[in-house]
Structure formats: structure tokens, C-alpha cells
Amino acid sequence: xxxxxxxxxxxxxxxxxxxxxxxxxxxxxxxxxxxxxxxxxxxxxxxxxxxxxxxxxxxxxxxxxxxxxxxxxxxxxxxxxxxxxxxxxxxxxxxxxxxxxxxxxxxxxxxxxxxxxxxxxxxxxxxxxxxxxxxxxxxxxxxxxxxxxxxxxxxxxxxxxxxxxxxxxxxxxxxxxxxxxxxxxxxxxxxxxxxxxxxxxxxxxxxxxxxxxxxxxxxxxxxxxxxxxxxxxxxxxxxxxxxxxxxxxxxxxxxxxxxxxxxxxxxxxxxxxxxxxxxxxxxxxxx
Numbered sequence: 001x002x003x004x005x006x007x008x009x010x011x012x013x014x015x016x017x018x019x020x021x022x023x024x025x026x027x028x029x030x031x032x033x034x035x036x037x038x039x040x041x042x043x044x045x046x047x048x049x050x051x052x053x054x055x056x057x058x059x060x061x062x063x064x065x066x067x068x069x070x071x072x073x074x075x076x077x078x079x080x081x082x083x084x085x086x087x088x089x090x091x092x093x094x095x096x097x098x099x100x101x102x103x104x105x106x107x108x109x110x111x112x113x114x115x116x117x118x119x120x121x122x123x124x125x126x127x128x129x130x131x132x133x134x135x136x137x138x139x140x141x142x143x144x145x146x147x148x149x150x151x152x153x154x155x156x157x158x159x160x161x162x163x164x165x166x167x168x169x170x171x172x173x174x175x176x177x178x179x180x181x182x183x184x185x186x187x188x189x190x191x192x193x194x195x196x197x198x199x200x201x202x203x204x205x206x207x208x209x210x211x212x213x214x215x216x217x218x219x220x221x222x223x224x225x226x227x228x229x230x231x232x233x234x235x236x237x238x239x240x241x242x243x244x245x246x247x248x249x250x251x252x253x254x255x256x257x258x259x260x261x262x263x264x265x266x267x268x269x270x271x272x273x274x275x276x277x278x279x280x281x282x283x284x285x286x287x
Contacts, residue, residue, distance in 0.1 A: 014040060014042060014044055014129060014130040014131055015040075015127065015128070015129050015130075016038050016039070016040045016126070016127070016128040016129075017125075017126070017127050018037070018038055018124075018125065018126040018127075019125050020122075020123055020124075020125070021037070021124055021125075021126070022120065022121065022122045022123075022124065023035065023037060023053065023064075023115050023117040023120070023121050023124050034065065034067060034114035034115055034116035035114060035115055035116070035117070036112060036113070036114050037113055037114065037115045037126055038112070038113045038126050038128050039071075039110060039111070039112045039113070040110055040111045040112075040128045040129075040130050041071075041109075041110040042109075042110055042130070043107070043108070043109055043110075043132070044107075044108070044110070044111070044130040044131055044132050045104075045105055045106055045107045045108070045131070045132050046104050046105065046106075046130060046131055046132070047068065047101075047102075047103045047111045047128055047129060047130040047131075048099060048101070048102050048103075048127075048128075048129050049066070049068060049099070049100045049101040049102075049113055049126070049127070049128050050097070050098070050099055050100065050125075050126070050127040050128075050129075051066070051084075051097075051098055051100040051115075051124070051125070051126055051127075052096065052097040052098070052124065052125045053095065053096060053121045053123065053124040053125070054094065054095060054096070054121050054122070054123065054124075055091055055094050055095060055096050064083075064084040064085070064115060064116065064117045065081060065082070065083060065084070065115070065116040066081075066082045066084055066100050066101060066113065066114070066115050066116075067080065067081050067082070067113070067114045067115075067116075068080040068082075068101050068103055068111060068112075068113055069111065069112040069113070069114065070103075070106055070108035070109075070110075070111065071108055071109045071110040071111065071112055072108055072109060073109060076112055077108075079103050079106055080101050080102075080103055082100060082101050084098065084100060085248075085249050086248075086249065086251075086254070087099075087100055088259060101113075107132075110130075111128060111130055113126070113128060194220075195220045195221060195285035195286060195287065196287065197285065197286045198283050198284070198285050199283065199284045199285075199286065200281070200282065200283050201282045201284075202279040202280065202281055202282070203270070203279055203280045203282065204278075204279045205228040205230055205232070205272040205275065205276055205277070205278050205279060205280070206271070206272060206275055207271065207272060207273070207274055207275045208271065209235075209240035209241045209242070209269050209270070209271045210241075210269065210270055210271065210280075211267060211268075211269055212224065212234070212268045212269060212270045212280050212282050213267065213268040213282060213284055214267055215238070215265060215266045215267045216265055216284065216286070217265050218265075218286045218287060219263070219265045219284060219285070219286060220263070220285045220286055220287065221257070221258045221263065221284075221285040222257075222258045222268070222282065222283060222284045222285065223255065223256065223257045223258070223282070223283045224250065224255070224256045224268075224270075224280055224281070224282050224283075225253075225255045225256075225280070225281040226250040226251070226252060226253065226254045226255075226278070226280055226281075227252075227253065227278045227279060227281060228252060228272055228276055228277065228278030228279065228280075229252050229276050229277065229278060230252065230272040230274050230275075230276045230278070231243075231249060231250065231251055231252070231272065231273040232249075232250040232254070232270050232271075232272050232280060233246035233248075233249055233250075233270060233271050233272070233273075234246060234247050234248040234249075234250060234256065234268060234269070234270050235247050235268070235269045235270070235271075236248075236264050236266060236267075236268055237266070237267065237269065238266065238267040238269070239269070240269060240271075241269040241270050241271040242271060243271065243273060246271075252278075
């Protein structure tokens with residue numbers, strides 16, 4: 001199905017790309033300082049950080065910690081610290097991919113990204129994109145084409161990145177000359193799902209694998225809140241969850257909500273780091 005998405009035909013000039021590098025070369029997260037994996041120089045206010053690597057890269061406990069720093073002259077200031085095991089990811093082609101971090105509205109002299117990796121991983125890819133807060137000038141016709149060709153925009157603008165599963169790289173979406181982007185949607189319609197029924201259950205924390213949700217083909221969504229003081233390891237599989245074989249790690253007071261683009265309707269199991277007090281508060285949405 002083809003649909004036209006209206007957009008402006010321009011590229012973001014502030015972009016750093018690193019391909020095929022190794023993370024975790026300095027050792028485990030708990031033992032060494034984080035590695036600088038990318039620096040985007042120049043005055044700007046916003047940035048997005050995309051990261052990809054071998055399958056399971058971000059899920060290996062202890063989790064990998066990514067930090068985005070603002071460079072202010074000769075000093076740097078931490079803006080955002082991200083536990084990558086909690087970031088929604090996409091997998092396929094033997095890789096894990098994620099929009100790892102987003103910073104908005106912090107004027108600075110540049111952005112630096114560091115990573116304290118849980119384990120060494122090779123063939124990783126990083127993209128940092130940055131732009132300012134000014135809006136794109138409303139040029140038209142030949143003025144716009146000239147500005148694009150000669151790079152005369154003082155402003156910074158973002159654009160859409162798509163993952164090319166066959167090539168194994170991030171690609172920038174591009175528009176046609178009329179300012180529209182053709183999107184080929186496969187694998188089902190894009191939209192939202194509504195539900196009139198929400199079923200709530202609780203499963204007490206346990207150091208043994210527990211079934212949190214049975215398989216349900218009628219499921220339209222679910223959420224899980226961990227009110228235990230122990231970490232909850234979720235496994236989207238009918239097999240037992242363990243602290244080393246899991247899909248999602250929920251820290252105490254952590255919350256997980258299903259991704260509607262890849263809704264999982266199978267069995268969900270969970271195990272806590274230790275027996276304590278508290279439970280998984282589960283809500284399942286059906287028609």
C-alpha cells in the first residue's frame with residue numbers, strides 16, 4: 001500500500017556516522033570508565049542517537065549504560081543517562097537496533113556520547129544527529145533548491161531514519177521533488193487498536209519462573225508494573241524465564257507496555273531476582 005506523507009525535501013547537515021566499530025573494548029561496565037563512542041561538534045540544541053549491534057547487545061546483564069553529554073567550551077555536562085536494556089529495540093538480520101537517546105532544547109557547543117558496555121561487541125553502528133531550535137525558513141521553488149544545493153540554511157533540521165534489514169544499515173528517508181515521501185507499508189495496516197475490556201491480575205514475586213499471562217490470540221495489548229523491590233525478568237516465551245534468559249528487565253517500580261507495531265500474543269513468563277514482597281500488576285486488553 002502506498003501513501004503520501006507530506007514533508008519538506010531537505011537533509012539534516014549535522015550528522016555523525018560510525019560503522020563497524022567495537023564497544024566494550026575497555027572491559028565490563030562495573031569495572032572501567034565509559035568509552036567515548038561519538039562526538040558531534042557545533043552549536044545546536046537537540047540530538048537523536050541511534051545505535052545498533054549484534055543481537056542481544058543491549059540485553060546482556062549487567063546492562064549497558066549510554067550517556068549523552070553537552071559540551072560547554074572546555075567542560076562537558078551529562079544530560080541523559082540511559083540503561084539500554086530498557087530501551088525498545090528492533091531485531092532482525094542478526095542485529096539489535098534502537099533509538100537509544102533523545103535530547104531536546106539544550107543549547108550547547110556539541111554533543112558527546114559515551115557507552116559503558118556490559119560485554120565486548122563488534123560490528124556496531126552509531127548515528128548522532130543534531131539540529132538547532134530555529135524553524136526551517138519557508139523558501140519556495142528555486143530558492144529552496146538553491147539553498148539545498150549550496151547548504152545555505154543556518155538552521156538545523158531533522159529527518160526520518162529507516163532500518164534497511166537487507167543491507168543492515170540505517171537509511172535516510174527521502175522525498176520526491178514535490179515534497180512528498182512515498183511509503184510502502186507491508187505486513188498489515190498501520191493504525192491504532194481499541195479495546196473495551198481490561199483484565200487485571202497480580203502475580204506475587206518469586207525466585208522461580210511464573211506465568212504472568214497465558215497465550216491469548218484475542219489480546220490487543222498488555223502492561224506490566226513491577227511493585228516488588230526486586231528486579232523482574234520477563235520472557236516472551238512459553239519456556240521458563242531466568243535471570244540470564246529473558247526479554248525485558250523491569251527494575252523495582254518499573255513499567256512495561258506492549259508495542260502495538262509488533263504485538264505479542266503468546267505466553268509471558270517472569271522471574272524475580274529474589275523472593276521478597278510485591279507483585280507484577282498485569283493488565284491485558286481484549287476486544
